[in-house]
Amino acid sequence: xxxxxxxxxxxxxxxxxxxxxxxxxxxxxxxxxxxxxxxxxxxxxxxxxxxxxxxxxxxxxxxxxxxxxxxxxxxxxxxxxxxxxxxxxxxxxxxxxxxxxxxxxxxxxxxxxxxx
Numbered sequence: 034x035x036x037x038x039x040x041x042x043x044x045x046x047x048x049x050x051x052x053x054x055x056x057x058x059x060x061x062x063x064x065x066x067x068x069x070x071x072x073x074x075x076x077x078x079x080x081x082x083x084x085x086x087x088x089x090x091x092x093x094x095x096x097x098x099x100x101x102x103x104x105x106x107x108x109x110x111x112x113x114x115x116x117x118x119x120x121x122x123x124x125x126x127x128x129x130x131x132x133x134x135x136x137x138x139x140x141x142x143x144x145x146x147x148x149x
Contacts (some may be wrong), residue, residue, distance in 0.1 A: 034135065034136060035073060035099045035100065035101065035136070036099070036100045036101070036102060036103050036106065036133065036134070036135055037097050037098070037099055037100075037133075037134040037135070037136070038097070038098040038099075038100060038106055038131060038132075038133055038134075039095055039096070039097050039131070039132050039133075039134055040095065040096045040098075040129040040130065040131050041092050041094075041095050041129060041130045041132075042092055042093045042094045042095070042096075042125055042127050042129045043091065043092055043093070043127050043129075043130070044080070044089055044090050044091060044092050044093045044127075045127055047126075048093070048125070048126045048127045049125065049126050050093035050094055050124065050125045050126075050127070051123075051124040051125065052077065052079055052093075052094060052124075054123060054124040055077060055094065055096070055124045055125075056077050058120070058123070058124075059117075059120055059121075059123070059124055060075045060077065060096075062116075062117065062120055063075060063098065063117055066109065066112075066113040066116065066117060067098070067100075067106075067109040067110075067113065067117075069109070070100070070105040070106065070108050070109030070112070071100050071101035071102055071105030071106075071109075072098055072099065072100050072105070072106070072109065073099045073100065073101065074098075074099045075096065075097065075098050075099070076096070076097040076099075077094060077095075077096055078094065078095040078096070078097065079093075079094055080092040080093060080094060080095060093125065093127070096129075103133055106133070
């Protein structure tokens with residue numbers, strides 16, 4: 034099972050986030066440096082809105098990095114974290130919040146239909 038490293042970039046007043054740079058420059062940099070440590074793929078999720086559509090979206094973006102293991106992520110960041118972090122000001126003015134996740138289960142409409 035893949036480990037997901039999620040980074041949430043808050044949409045604070047006056048902040049900016051360059052989604053194109055993140056996808057076209059930062060992701061390839063991260064993939065090149067971290068693939069040898071077990072990173073399998075990256076995803077960019079552009080945040081459209083929160084639960085209240087009348088309010089600004091709480092985040093600009095959520096990036097997901099998929100790794101074979103937490104240990105691989107930690108080793109890759111120990112080796113290349115400084116270079117990856119140095120690129121962050123090129124696409125955003127905010128500090129992201131990083132969480133490490135493991136999928137623990139799922140429920141889909143298809144699986145529910147089969148069980149009825």
